[in-house]
Amino acid sequence: MLKSLNHLDLTWIVLIVLSIATLVTHFWVPSAAIVDPVVLVLAAIKGRQIVLYYLDLKSVPAVWGRLVTGWVVGVALFAWATSAIRVLI
Numbered sequence: 001m002l003k004s005l006n007h008l009d010l011t012w013i014v015l016i017v018l019s020i021a022t023l024v025t026h027f028w029v030p031s032a033a034i035v036d037p038v039v040l041v042l043a044a045i046k047g048r049q050i051v052l053y054y055l056d057l058k059s060v061p062a063v064w065g066r067l068v069t070g071w072v073v074g075v076a077l078f079a080w081a082t083s084a085i086r087v088l089i
Contacts, residue, residue, distance in 0.1 A: 007053055008053060008054070011049050011050075011053040011054065014049055015046055015049060015050070018042050018045060018046050018049075019046070021042055022042045022043070025038050025039060025042070026039060033087050036080065036083040036084075036087070037080055040079055040080050041076070043076055043079075044072055044073055044076040047072035047075075047076070048072055051065070051068045051069060051072060052065060052069075055068070
């Protein structure tokens with residue numbers, strides 16, 4: 001069955017699994033200091049999958065994929081910094 005799936009189908013399955021992992025992490029881990037970074041890492045992984053496969057940046061020069069991936073990671077790091085400040089205050 002997996003041989004008949006193309007890369008968009010596999011990416012969609014990965015995104016669904018990561019979304020479920022995000023929900024499970026949010027409800028099973030009691031500490032916000034632990035949940036926030038884990039959820040943001042999962043979000044960054046999902047963002048990278050979307051960038052590479054749905055925006056089709058896997059087939060362009062590597063510099064564009066790295067730039068957009070850097071932007072996704074930068075947004076995740078900014079969100080982590082704001083959540084860390086919220087926990088510290």
